[in-house]
Amino acid sequence: VIKAPPIDITPLIMPEMAVFPGCTPFSRKVELNISDGDSVTVSSIQSTVHLGAHADAPNHYHVNGQAIHERSLDHYIGPVQVIELCIPRGQRIKKSDLKVDILEKRVLFKTLSYPDPYAWSDDFNGIDPEVIDYLGEHGVITIGIDTPSVDLANDSELLSHNRIYKNDIAIIEGVVLNEVDAGVYTLIALPLKIKGADASPIRAVLLPKEQHEA
């Protein structure tokens, strides 16, 4: 068995990372520093929890929704299908854009419509609510996307977030899929266990399928 290394689909977290307009950007304060003669280096961070690659909790978009610490870990570990799409910027992914069968209960959409995590742009792709229902009918429990939102940037009604709530699906946003081919992998993308939080940053990786030597 040939074991390929994990593919890191997490953007590097640093102060320059773009966040939704109005959200608190990431910052890190060094409070003690070995270089300055302290016995240890200690720092603290401040940030929106919707930072880079992150998992949304249902209480982000529904008053009765679970917080991130209450979510089943099954959403964040296991087989996942990467689906590549090529649709115009600023449009929602429609059911007719899906040219492949749904093979796994976790799905990641590769749109390449949010090319730079360090420069905010608002013409990224979202997901049409009909696709959410379709995936729900196929037993999908996690939907991820390589944009800051499963909805369009200017959608204050959060149509797809709400449809995802109805289907009890988990949301992963902000992963980087530029170097990832369509296909099936194992996803590891665990949120931090922050009590009551409406999201958490994740370290998201894909494990390629094991290749058996001929």
Ligand SMILES: [Zn+2]
């Ligand atoms: Zn979010």
